[in-house]
Amino acid sequence: MFAYKGFARNYSSNFTNELSQQLTFTSAGTDVLTIPTNQSLGKFTPLTGNVSQMKYFYETLSNLRNKPLRIAHYGDSLILGDIITDYLREKLQQRFGGQGVGMLNIISDDNRMRVTTIHSYSEDWEYYSFLTRNPNQLPLGISGALAIPKAGSWVKYEANSIYKSSSSFNVVKIYYSSADYNSTIQYSVDNAAMTKQKLIASNGVQELVIKAKGNSKTFYMQFLSGKSPLFYGVSLESSGGGVYVDNFPMRGNSGSSLADISEELLEQFNKNLHYDLIILSYGANVSSPNKGIFTVYENKMVNVIKKYQKAFPNTSFLLVSSTDRTQKIGTRFVTNPDVLILLETQKRIAEKTGITFWDLSQMMGGRDSMDDWVNASPPLALKDYAHFTSLGGSKVAGFLFDALMDSYSKFKN
Template sequence: MKPFNILIFILFVFSGMLVLSFVIPKEGLELTKNWTLHFPSVDEILEPDNNKYVDISDIISKNQVLDTIEDDANKLKSAYLKDSSVVYYQPLDIKPGEVTRKLEFPGNNKKVLYPFFEELSSLKLSNKLIRVLHYGDSQIEADRMTSYIRSKLQYQFGGSGPGLIPAIQPYGFLSPVVSESSGDWKRYAGFAKRDSMVKHSRYGVMASFSRFSPLPEISDQSDSILNQDTVLENKKEYLASLTIKHSPYAVNSVKRYSQARLFYGYNTKPFNLKLFAGEELLSDNMLIPSEKMQLKKWKFSNTPSYLYLEFKGEDSPDIYAMAIDGNRGVAVDNIALRGSGGIIFTNSSNSLLAAIYQKLNVKLVILQFGGNITPHILENYDYYERSFYRQLTTLKRLIPDVSIIVIGLADMSLKEKDTYVSYPNVTLIRDALKKASFKADCAFWDMYEAMGGENSMPSCVFAEPPLAEKDFVHFTVRGSRIIAQMFYRALMLEYNGYVKKQSNLKEKNEEKVQYSYSKN
């Protein structure tokens, strides 16, 4: 082909491309429901956008984490063991400049956390066990974030054990313990897609219960289960077991515990329960039928190498959780609810929740939701604000004097052409959560801004080592620990302020007493 003809051909092709760049809209030409044709505009060709993601290097440098939580905890422990009289109970030396993102309060009223701070500061003298519940979506699966918070609180304020454990782990992710089961166990969740065979709302503290026998065939399970004709499939006896072992990934404080409590109830027939602490048979009980929540408790002089529970009976109780803790200090529970938007408490039996919360002595609830609302793009999220507000007010009614912290959702990305950008509704959902929190007198921590704001998720994904997974939604273990460290520093900054304020008040009161005494 002659050079002139080649030139004409090239000009023809470029002319066609120029026409297409004007004809095809910027948002693309939708060919089918799943296919959209994109073509670069003239501006994009002449002035390409090199879309640089958010620079998070400063955030990373200010929030360095050690290779393992155990290393981090040991560093903290050694610092406070220098003076055994102040172990753990003194506030951490955290300065405002070290806090990437502070907690936010309704009307700047920090007193919403004072009930929890008072419990923390009095643990040394009270010698009791208090509880922190960390509810969240899949962002906290595998004990992410919770493990760091648990480790820090237990090393600073005392406490041990993994906390609440479900009978059946729904997914194969890492957890504070390794649990194994045998028998016909089935888990029934009270969120996302519920089993239509469940005719009641008694899901309990972990928003799910498990059974080793089928659900009883009752005309209405919400009525008294003992005053009805109950039909059990085949009327056979079921045998099942649970084994709870130490996780190789758990820190030392989690591997120590001195008590275990089983929360169960609503069995129509008696059942036999044996507990082995290692090889030793610790208890063998026939437990009677019940139409309310029951609690079975065991004490250990030394932490068993493992726990083995053996169940046998015609009808399984609904098993809500097993609490494995120390006798004093702080217990921190990871309650990951994959697919949930956090609208769970108003849809669960409030009388059952209140009974379990009271037994657990819950003092702080952390709620971390919003990610599952993001794929449903709307112009406003007033409905979510109202629904989430009802969850907060319900919790406050069920747990008198509880403190609540809402952690906003993280940045999430979708792909536009060759780049990843934030979902357009992330800040709308964040704002809905914040408004609900402030309206209900709860504290709020903005994870979205803490990690860098708009388009920060790709920066986390492409960091070395990666801080987020390639789904552009979830943090890696390292990333979640950095986020957890930022949150914990923000929490301890406020605790420091509380301790200092109480100390100043005490000094002023002592001065008044001395002045009054000298005057007389």
């Protein structure tokens, strides 16, 4: 309803292949995605809207010590492969501490694109998400997905040193529900001997915390026996305080599908994860010749945000606007008129829900700016004129970090 015709069908092959060609970075202990100093695109754009509700985020940021701060970054294909999120995580952890990529799904459709974590799994898991049929109405997790194992199903995560923030972890947290007293897994950290673990029998969301002996690189988990639980994800973190940024992308999603996660489940996750900031980055899949669609979208997103505000009462919310998105008219690439309607719609969504707004399109340079990002050297956006390269994503994240820190500085003063 909200997607460009044909875009979702072609996305998997065309977009993924082009983006994969961009991800040829070598392993390094330092930030290898530093933005070239000769790259002048982009401009500082402050947070607007109800910035005062960012207090929950800023108050925790001011008192980290041994208390972690957590951010959920929801989005569409713009953040697939951890793009934007990865560099924002790196910048925040550089300044405020923390180590690890945070929450990862059991099954992922962007694992080939993600360079921060090498992620593999057996093919016998049952997987449900916003994008699949869910005939039994199973409760989708905080990311909008869940996975059900068979005996022998396994998943493995390996930290990658593309960034310092993704290079290691020493705490693993597993989130699941609907286990029974016989539900048993085994796990291994850094290829050590397997440890068997019985899960807690409960219908509510459970958190299993595993502490490694030191900075670790790999985690392997396998389901052995008993009732098959619903697994919602694994989080790779470090002990103590610091900042964790969870990347929750879902291709072809306008954001309205977040309504499919039950309020009860959101509240259960909040008890474990305690999100201080939720970022919503949508817009790539909102376009239609029927202008009434934008009103429908506005109403749906207002309801989604209000639902999340109820489930996360002490959490700040930030709505990131659509990118500039262009179409070819004659020999020129110009901003799609729908983008201008969408930007105004998103501003109204932020106003109606009393949350903060960040104008990504304005940061890019406003109208017709996507063409400059595509033709930059090196390229900052893909030739679909809708998505960023990893380098472009890091540039966006850098400007978002600057906007957050500018607002944080004003909060402290």
